[in-house]
Amino acid sequence: MELVSRILGGDRLALARAITAVEDGSPSSRDIIREIYPHTGRACVVGITGSPGVGKSSLTDGLIRDWRREGEKVGVVAIDPTSPFTGGALLGDRLRMDSHSTDSGVFIRSLATRGQLGGLSRATGAVVNLLDGYGCDVIFIETVGTGQSEVEIMRFAHTVLVVVAPGLGDDVQAMKAGIMEIGDVFAVNKADREGADRTALELEYALDLAPAGRPWRPPVIKTVATTGEGIPELAAKIREHGAFVRDGGNLAAHSLRASEFAIRELLAESVVIPVIERAKASGRWDEIVAGVAARKIDPYAAVEMLVAPRGEDEGIGKGGS
Amino acid sequence: MELVSRILGGDRLALARAITAVEDGSPSSRDIIREIYPHTGRACVVGITGSPGVGKSSLTDGLIRDWRREGEKVGVVAIDPTSPFTGGALLGDRLRMDSHSTDSGVFIRSLATRGQLGGLSRATGAVVNLLDGYGCDVIFIETVGTGQSEVEIMRFAHTVLVVVAPGLGDDVQAMKAGIMEIGDVFAVNKADREGADRTALELEYALDLAPAGRPWRPPVIKTVATTGEGIPELAAKIREHGAFVRDGGNLAAHSLRASEFAIRELLAESVVIPVIERAKASGRWDEIVAGVAARKIDPYAAVEMLVAPRGEDEGIGKGGS
Numbered sequence: 001m002e003l004v005s006r007i008l009g010g011d012r013l014a015l016a017r018a019i020t021a022v023e024d025g026s027p028s029s030r031d032i033i034r035e036i037y038p039h040t041g042r043a044c045v046v047g048i049t050g051s052p053g054v055g056k057s058s059l060t061d062g063l064i065r066d067w068r069r070e071g072e073k074v075g076v077v078a079i080d081p082t083s084p085f086t087g088g089a090l091l092g093d094r095l096r097m098d099s100h101s102t103d104s105g106v107f108i109r110s111l112a113t114r115g116q117l118g119g120l121s122r123a124t125g126a127v128v129n130l131l132d133g134y135g136c137d138v139i140f141i142e143t144v145g146t147g148q149s150e151v152e153i154m155r156f157a158h159t160v161l162v163v164v165a166p167g168l169g170d171d172v173q174a175m176k177a178g179i180m181e182i183g184d185v186f187a188v189n190k191a192d193r194e195g196a197d198r199t200a201l202e203l204e205y206a207l208d209l210a211p212a213g214r215p216w217r218p219p220v221i222k223t224v225a226t227t228g229e230g231i232p233e234l235a236a237k238i239r240e241h242g243a244f245v246r247d248g249g250n251l252a253a254h255s256l257r258a259s260e261f262a263i264r265e266l267l268a269e270s271v272v273i274p275v276i277e278r279a280k281a282s283g284r285w286d287e288i289v290a291g292v293a294a295r296k297i298d299p300y301a302a303v304e305m306l307v308a309p310r311g312e313d314e315g316i317g318k319g320g321s
Numbered sequence: 322m323e324l325v326s327r328i329l330g331g332d333r334l335a336l337a338r339a340i341t342a343v344e345d346g347s348p349s350s351r352d353i354i355r356e357i358y359p360h361t362g363r364a365c366v367v368g369i370t371g372s373p374g375v376g377k378s379s380l381t382d383g384l385i386r387d388w389r390r391e392g393e394k395v396g397v398v399a400i401d402p403t404s405p406f407t408g409g410a411l412l413g414d415r416l417r418m419d420s421h422s423t424d425s426g427v428f429i430r431s432l433a434t435r436g437q438l439g440g441l442s443r444a445t446g447a448v449v450n451l452l453d454g455y456g457c458d459v460i461f462i463e464t465v466g467t468g469q470s471e472v473e474i475m476r477f478a479h480t481v482l483v484v485v486a487p488g489l490g491d492d493v494q495a496m497k498a499g500i501m502e503i504g505d506v507f508a509v510n511k512a513d514r515e516g517a518d519r520t521a522l523e524l525e526y527a528l529d530l531a532p533a534g535r536p537w538r539p540p541v542i543k544t545v546a547t548t549g550e551g552i553p554e555l556a557a558k559i560r561e562h563g564a565f566v567r568d569g570g571n572l573a574a575h576s577l578r579a580s581e582f583a584i585r586e587l588l589a590e591s592v593v594i595p596v597i598e599r600a601k602a603s604g605r606w607d608e609i610v611a612g613v614a615a616r617k618i619d620p621y622a623a624v625e626m627l628v629a630p631r632g633e634d635e636g637i638g639k640g641g642s
């Protein structure tokens with residue numbers, strides 16, 4: 001496949017086209033991933049997550065610059081909910097591409113969260129593979145941290161950076177009941193604001209509550225992304241964790257976990273969509289949905305009707321009318 | 322089924338047991354939902370969402386009190402990520418149950434987001450059905466607003482309340498690219514804080530950018546949940562939107578949308594889990610996952626192997642070793 005050879009050769013345009021194909025779930029995306037997959041597994045994947053407004057994007061920009069100073073090739077997958085009001089992801093891309101647009105060693109792409117049934121995870125996994133095959137040394141996946149899908153996507157990352165900011169008094173409190181356990185490195189960004197020391201301290205306390213015997217104790221680093229303060233220390237800790245994963249024998253376990261997740265998500269999409277498409281084509285879909293809406297068919301019965309062999313269709317008319 | 326009769330009769334303990342069954346996905350949950358489903362569809366479902374720290378729980382408490390003053394029966398489904406550090410959802414439940422524990426007209430339950438492949442949505446839909454059958458007049462679903470799964474869960478709601486708070490300068494900006502479009506009513510909570518007027522104004526501006534001709538213009542209400550300020554106005558607007566959905570002919574469209582979503586999620590779970598279970602039982606699962614982790618099998622090929630008829634299994638050994 002010419003497109004894949006071009007990506008492997010470092011062709012940006014080919015990469016952009018392939019990403020669009022996998023994002024849209026177009027038929028060619030399967031062939032693209034199949035062909036590029038044996039050439040992947042080399043990149044270090046870093047997940048960056050945190051609530052809206054903590055400054056994840058500025059921090060990611062700072063980290064990009066740090067990796068670029070080392071001459072490494074950087075890929076970024078930014079996952080933001082799309083908005084019909086602003087055009088969402090697209091606008092963000094343009095603004096952020098500006099500061100790196102003259103640098104051919106950086107490739108940034110936003111993914112919209114319009115997918116369903118694991119569509120977002122499937123697309124993220126595929127884009128990570130593409131950036132990996134393209135030759136990126138590090139791939140940052142940036143998400144908003146509070147959602148189930150977004151937390152799950154972090155399974156693709158070798159290292160998860162959780163970003164918080166002082167200001168919301170109950171922020172760490174809210175966080176504890178959330179993404180605390182997936183963080184390998186913590187950044188308290190906007191550390192020039194009042195309350196930064198307290199936030200950092202609260203994080204340290206919360207981390208102290210973790211079960212004993214964990215081989216990696218997540219560090220907490222204070223940063224001011226806008227001035228670059230603390231970024232080198234943060235980058236060093238991320239690299240240190242990467243080495244810990246590679247050298248500590250955790251890479252195999254991580255690969256298995258990420259692969260299992262990728263298969264599950266792809267399976268959901270591959271198995272479910274054809275069932276729905278088939279039912280739509282025969283008109284049964286609308287009939288069944290209407291039956292459930294009218295409380296004449298319960299959701300479990302609906303699923304049985306959808307997956308039942310054709311010969312057993314007699315039940316629908318009875319239940320749905 | 323005795324359990325279902327007891328729920329329909331208003332038995333709290335039976336309700337609690339049924340919720341545990343559907344949350345755990347136990348075999349009996351299917352029968353419970355099947356039997357209760359024809360008795361549902363009466364409750365008004367209100368989704369409450371917003372970033373961590375905006376005061377959603379306090380606001381929900383205020384709304385519960387308002388509905389209770391009218392003598393209506395209230396159900397609450399609170400969805401919070403679980404934390405192994407704090408016990409997360411469970412602790413929250415206890416704290417919040419305290420203030421309503423003497424009131425038999427309120428039933429509060431937290432759901433953990435430990436599910437996969439739509440498990441969270443499936444459980445939420447099922448719990449809404451149980452609370453509906455139990456006789457709740459209103460059901461509040463409280464989620465953290467930034468995630469894909471959590472936004473999708475809002476499809477179960479007739480009315481979506483989006484809660485923001487002043488303080489994070491870029492909060493509304495971040496929100497715009499997210500849950501702006503799903504809100505039917507907006508609350509600016511912590512309105513005694515500096516910047517509340519500006520936040521409200523920014524929301525109004527953002528809402529003005531919505532496509533013209535929308536029959537419902539979401540109102541923006543300032544509240545201070547801790548003192549109760551603004552809660553009656555907020556409750557009135559939520560009721561007004563409920564009437565708009567019922568009387569404006571949108572209820573049927575809403576029911577179809579919610580039913581379609583419920584079927585899709587249940588389908589994903591029902592179809593995918595047996596495939597994985599079967600592969601695990603035969604030992605193929607571990608083999609295939611290891612092959613994908615080693616980049617010897619690509620994820621698409623893995624899915625094909627999993628769903629292929631048994632006779633076509635020869636490919637695995639070849640690809641996976």
